[in-house]
Amino acid sequence: MALNKELSTTYDQFLETAPKEISSVIVDAASNFKSVYDPAKAIQPGSPFPQFQLSDAIGNKVSLNDLLAKGPILVSFYRGEWCPFCNVELRALQTHLDEFHQKGVTLVAVSPELPNQSLSTSEKLSLKFPVLSDVGNQLAKNLGLLFPQPESMRDVFDKFGVDWNQRYGNDNLELPVPATFLVDKEGIVRNSFVNPEYQYRLDPETALHWIDQL
Template sequence: MKQLIVAILVLVGTSEVFSQGFERFGMKGDTAPSGITVGSKAPNFIAIDQFDNPVELAAELKKGPVVLIFYRGAWCPYCVRYLQNVTDSISFIQEVGASVYAVTPQLSEGISAVSDKTDGQIPILHDQNGDIMNMYDGSFEVTEKYQERVASKKMNLAESNGQEVAALPVPATYVIDASGVILYRHFDVDYKKRATVAAIIHAFESE
């Protein structure tokens, strides 16, 4: 009986640790999204970019491979810096015949701000209603505490995304081959960790 009680306490304690760990990154709940796995077929979608152009993944894949980046918003310095780094090296990605697209739930004002900081070189797609991040199993509801933290930057997260309930994507990078199969992914709840351009290019070279 004593061993059973100890085991239960360990499980409860472990659950609390995981929950607290996810909350550090603004995630509500005890579990985190898993993302789409390597080898899976990338879900197709249609979205509007910062230039009001409709973009369909299936149509873009007919032209060649796609690098798909999910980011949180213009208010996230890690996201902006990462997209700037990708922009600086985008010619190396284009040399292997691939195109880069970024996806965010943020509305046009935030998208325009990031587009300006990346010289408009990366098409940024508005994930209206969070449909794309849901298809890629990357969406999570944001804790009130984290929303307050973002609000300190004079921004309401839900309003910035046009949402009733604030939700964000786990920062992720997917390398998708021309047939629509995911060759590589970097999916990490820790928004400070991102895929390197070298890893992206290596995914194409290993194909």
């Protein structure tokens, strides 16, 4: 599982190098959220994936039906370009993109960032799959993935130079729980990965195994 090994290394480096007054706030926020979040309340396999229409990185509207017209889809929710764990995951997905295509699956990433930020992410990471903007986390809410961060995180983002309003179009500090769903061509969720601990993500090799079971 190469992806999670890289994520683990990234997390260890963060804990070693980040100022304690910053890392402690982040760790506490994640720990407190984990203690109250129930992944079982997120959408489960066997349920229909909710309809959506989201903007891609260049402003085109993309619906669930548009994507399903090509076959099954793999949907990955990430937090934003500022998140190193998200960038590691997106690069790993890009590395396996040809394999997903060969199996007839469309890969799509979703974040609450505005389309211009999604475009920046796509260009920065050389992504060749759709990156959609779930502004206001409406789809994430429907899926049971909402992480309402505590106010203590506002100073952390300020220190990191993350202009929340400019990036997300609001100041509510809400993020999606990182998650990945395999949705079959009929629009039914077949497999899901939901983890409130942001440093863990679904390995693309596991996603490919899921697809082989369709």
